[in-house]
Amino acid sequence: MDANKDKYKAVRYEHFGHVDVLHIVELPKPAANKGEVLIRVKAAGINPGEASIREGFLEKQFPSTFPSGQGTDFAGVIESVGADITAFKPGDKVIGFSNNRNSQAEYVVVKPDQLVSKPPKVSWEQAGGLFVAGTTAYAAVRAVGLKEGDIVIVSGAAGGVGSLAVQIAKKRGAKVIGIASAPNHHWLKKHDVIPVSYDGNIEESLKIALSGSKADAFIDTSGKGYVELAIKLGISVDRINTIIDFAAVEKYKIKAEGSAAASTAQVLGELAQMVNDGGLEIPIAKTYPLSLVKDAYIELEKHHTHGKIVLIP
Ligand SMILES: NC(=O)c1ccc[n+]([C@@H]2O[C@H](COP(=O)([O-])OP(=O)(O)OC[C@H]3O[C@@H](n4cnc5c(N)ncnc54)[C@H](OP(=O)(O)O)[C@@H]3O)[C@@H](O)[C@H]2O)c1
Known part of the structure; x- marks a missing residue:
């Protein structure tokens, strides 16, 4: 035995x-x-x-x-x-x-x-x-209320949460700008996300990527001052969501919806179906x-x- x-x-x-x-x-x-x-x-x-x-x-x-x-x-x-x-x-x-x-x-x-x-x-x-990355991305995208044609910026766009958030945001019909290091730009472009590096002056790089348009929403998965940057870009506080910068949540009264806001089998099932259908990598x-x-x-x-x-x- x-x-x-x-x-x-x-x-x-x-x-x-x-x-x-x-x-x-x-x-x-x-x-x-x-x-x-x-x-x-x-x-x-x-x-x-x-x-x-x-x-x-x-x-x-x-x-x-x-x-x-x-x-x-x-x-x-x-x-x-x-x-x-x-x-x-x-x-x-x-x-x-x-x-x-x-x-x-x-x-x-x-x-x-x-x-x-x-x-x-x-x-x-x-x-x-x-589960964790998927439900967090789902909640973060939902929190900023995206509609067809909106422009949303996502920091940490190729990470566990960010890589799913950019794809879910695209599904909502948004134009997505993803902040990530250069080695991840190819993957972002493949998913029709406009890549922006965080090296150098990010604000200037974002303005170039926006080419005269105004961003409607910001999903922060990195911390590191991105909430302040979103406010500087003129994005309304009710359309900024962070999953990590809780000091900024207190200070600016922005949203902080993450995994806990979508931790259900129903959301998990929805995400699994998206993966199965080839709509979520x-x-x-x-x-x-x-x-x-x-x-x-x-x-x-x-x-x-x-x-x-x-x-x-
Ligand atoms: N509140 C919640 O419910 C919740 C749930 C899940 C996660 N979180 C938190 O959210 C954060 C992200 O989680 P994750 O699972 O996505 O982490 P992860 O998979 O480790 O991804 C982190 C990403 O951050 C990027 N990054 C590093 N430095 C950066 C910078 N200066 N500017 C922009 N991006 C930068 C990296 O991209 P490059 O390789 O391109 O540099 C990497 O892709 C963690 O702090 C985690 O604890 C919160």
């Missing part, structure tokens, strides 16, 4: 710190009790917010208890379901989200309303990286086995990821 078959591997840390605190533990394999679904995780995306929580920077908003697991995003195959579950069955391929910071593991248990079926053309990597920057979780976060914390980094347990 395989002594390990009742165990599973999961990411854990026991105190706040840099990536070094992350390690893999073996735990007793969980079961699906009443109202629960047990999933064998095939892919789990990673997000900068998890690094900030692990460093202890977000203790007020998202308090930690130790030992802590990590991760919200996942996709996988259902292993078993609680006796009362009818919406899903073992063998179903699903995309989901955990509310317990524990998706970076071989198994995860969630409630059925945290799952949607994985459409067939969505790869495991894309599925596993979809989730660029996969790199995948790492679960055992290399530290390397994955070292790469993410360079803050130049194009799209998503995904762990493969």
